[in-house]
Amino acid sequence: MEARRVMSKQNDMQNVNEAVMRGKVLRAFAPASTGNVSLGFDLLGAALKPIDGTVLGDEVDLELASEFSLVVKGAFAHKLPADHDTNIVTRCYRHFIKVLGDKGIVLPAVKMTLHKHLPIGSGLGSSAASVVAALHGLNEFYAQVLGEVPFNQHQLLLIMGELEGQISGSVHYDNVAPCYLGGLTLMAEQADTLALQLPTFKHWYWVACYSGITVSTAAAREILPKQVSMPDTLKFGRQLAVFVDALYRQDEKLAVSMMTDVIAEPYRKSLLPYFDESRQFAMQNGALAFGISGSGPTVFAVCDNLEQAQKISLWLKENYIQNDTGFSHVCQLDEQGAVVKNANA
Ligand SMILES: Nc1ncnc2c1ncn2[C@@H]1O[C@H](COP(=O)(O)OP(=O)(O)OP(=O)(O)O)[C@@H](O)[C@H]1O
């Protein structure tokens, strides 16, 4: 009897909040991210933000509706399957509602609008940005209906990894974690600690150049050897450990000397026309490090000087880009990660 009274009080409260939320549109933004950062295959990732204010990430709008629907807009909307049931945003919604439904929490439906700004199969964590914007948006939207967030940060990140894994072929957090949390993140993948935020070099610029071609993450994983040699294993472990130590001690020279890729780049660069020439130009023109962003084709160059970063970005624009969908941006790390705002304002 008492439990029923509490439940009915909750329902009354939910009805009041639903009424308040009617007509309100919440917009969630999730930034582009670079996975691996050369030395941390599947374990290290960073969120990126162009310094010129360009929106580099996906946005999802949410508003109350009588039934669920998804609208897809934006520069890369036409590259996604026409059937919205296969869109990862729809899958996020259904999963989110089901997990809560299984706990007896029944929520009103939403209309979601995905603004697909990130190219698909780009190496910039495109599906991860949709997953993070959708799930963070749902969590914050329903928090306004329920009075508290349905999932805490850890629970939500677990769901993000699971959903991202459904389409990229394996669960790896190096895009969803930095995209959601911001900054540079190292995966711990423990029951109570999924990802750790690392210190960074605040004066670094990250040039990110997308060539315009598509490389599927699943295909780029398929071409990697199934075994790693003993010398490469030792080098990988040493580089990652020393890099993290160098970050904590802010030893830039040592950190930079660890930024090479023994796991993926030797195999994946064959998928990337003009990779070697681009690396050569970047390194001869002041880059501290250069590598493949995630599974490519985007490449990144790290610089400690804005002029050099701009020069490298321009050269990549003119030489690495293959078609008119490509772009190049000088970025810094996006320390905020996913954010929501009131889209009515
Ligand atoms: N909202 C979405 N955003 C991106 N991809 C989506 C989305 N919904 C469904 N997909 C599908 O998921 C797959 C994503 O493939 P993949 O993992 O290779 O790309 P990605 O996440 O864009 O890669 P990257 O991390 O390199 O940017 C594609 O087949 C794409 O059609």
Ligand SMILES: N[C@@H](CCO)C(=O)O
């Ligand atoms: N760590 C993943 C990132 C995919 O964007 C990979 O390199 O396959």
